[in-house]
Amino acid sequence: MDRMLYTAMSGAKHSMDQQSVVSNNLANVSTTGFRAQMEAARSVPVMGEARLATRTSAVTTTPGTDYSQGALERTGRALDVAMKGDAWMAVQADDGSETYTRGGDLQLDADGILLNVGRPVIGDAGPINVPQGAQVFIGADGTLSAIPEGEGPEALVDVGRIKLVSPELDELNRGADGLFRAPDNDEGMPGVLAANEEATLISGALEGSNVSAVDAMVSMIDVARRYDMQMKMISTADENAQRANGILSMQG
Numbered sequence: 001m002d003r004m005l006y007t008a009m010s011g012a013k014h015s016m017d018q019q020s021v022v023s024n025n026l027a028n029v030s031t032t033g034f035r036a037q038m039e040a041a042r043s044v045p046v047m048g049e050a051r052l053a054t055r056t057s058a059v060t061t062t063p064g065t066d067y068s069q070g071a072l073e074r075t076g077r078a079l080d081v082a083m084k085g086d087a088w089m090a091v092q093a094d095d096g097s098e099t100y101t102r103g104g105d106l107q108l109d110a111d112g113i114l115l116n117v118g119r120p121v122i123g124d125a126g127p128i129n130v131p132q133g134a135q136v137f138i139g140a141d142g143t144l145s146a147i148p149e150g151e152g153p154e155a156l157v158d159v160g161r162i163k164l165v166s167p168e169l170d171e172l173n174r175g176a177d178g179l180f181r182a183p184d185n186d187e188g189m190p191g192v193l194a195a196n197e198e199a200t201l202i203s204g205a206l207e208g209s210n211v212s213a214v215d216a217m218v219s220m221i222d223v224a225r226r227y228d229m230q231m232k233m234i235s236t237a238d239e240n241a242q243r244a245n246g247i248l249s250m251q252g
Contacts, residue, residue: 004233004236005234008230008231008233008234009230009234011226011230011233012227012231012234015224015227015230016227017039018039018223019223019224021039022039022216022219022220022223023220024037025037026211028178028209028211029209029212029216030209031103032103032104032206032207032208033070033103033206033208034070034178035067035102035174035210036065036066036210036211037066038064038065038066065169065172065174066210067169069207069210070102070207070208070210071207071208072206072208073205073206075204075205075206078136078137078138078203079105079107079108080105080106080203080206081106081138081162081201081202081204081205082104082202082205082206082207083102083104083164083202084140084200084201084202085166085199085200086166086169087164087165087166087199088100088165088180089101089103089104089201090162090163090165090193091116091119091120091121092119092121093119093175093177094119094177097190098182099175099180099181100165100172100181100193101179102207103116103207104116104201104205104206105117105206106121108136111129111132112129112132112134113127113129114128114129114130114160122163123162123163124160124161124163125160128144128160128162130144131146131148131149132149133148134148134149135149136159137156137203138203139203140200140202140203141161141164141197141201142164142200143160143161143162144158144160144161145157145159164195164196164201165194165195165196167180167182167193171183
C-alpha cells in the first residue's frame with residue numbers, strides 16, 4: 001500500500017511544482033523579452049536510514065530555458081529597442097552585478113540615467129547618463145546620441161553606448177529576478193561577459209515574450225488533471241487500507 005502512496009504523493013508534488021512553472025510562464029506572456037522556463041521530472045531514490053530499493057520519488061527539475069525568438073512589434077518609441085539575433089543587453093542588477101536581458105523597454109529617470117525596468121543599463125563606462133530634457137536617438141550598434149534641450153540637429157552628441165553581448169546560451173544562468181547571468185568566476189561571483197562590437201539592435205521596436213498563451217493554458221489544464229488523478233490515487237489507497245483493517249479486525 002505504501003508503494004502506491006509514495007507514487008501518488010511524489011507525482012502530486014511534481015504536478016504542483018510544474019504548475020508553478022506553467023503559471024509563471026502564463027503570467028509573463030506579455031512581458032517584453034521574457035524567455036519561457038522549461039520543466040521536467042526525474043526519479044530519485046528515497047533517502048534515509050530506512051530507505052528501500054523499491055521506493056522512488058519524482059523530483060521536478062528545470063533543465064533550461066526556451067531561448068527562441070519572440071515576436072517583434074514596431075512601437076516607434078525612441079527608447080524601445082529589440083535585440084537582434086543572439087544579442088543581449090547588459091543591465092545592473094539590484095546587487096550591483098552585471099546581468100543580461102532581452103527586454104528593451106527603456107526609460108530615463110529624473111537624473112537622466114538610462115534604465116531597464118528600474119535597473120541601470122550598462123554602457124562602456126558604467127551606467128549611461130543622458131542630459132535632462134535632451135532628445136535621444138539609439139543607433140543600431142547601441143550608441144546613444146542626444147540633442148540638448150533647445151539646440152538644433154547640429155548639436156547632436158554621443159552620450160554612451162549600450163553594452164551588447166552574444167553569450168553561448170548554455171552558459172547563461174537564470175536568476176529568480178528573471179535576469180540572466182554569466183557563469184560564476186573563481187571567487188564564486190557572477191562573471192562578466194565581453195562586449196560584442198558586432199552585435200546590433202533594432203530601434204523603435206520591442207521583442208515580445210516567446211510564451212504561447214494557448215500552449216500555456218493547455219499545459220495548465222493537463223497538469224491540473226494529472227494532479228487530480230494523483231489525489232484520487234491517494235484517496236483510493238486510504239480506502240483500501242481502511243477496508244484491509246476492517247477485514248483483519250473481523251478475523252481477529
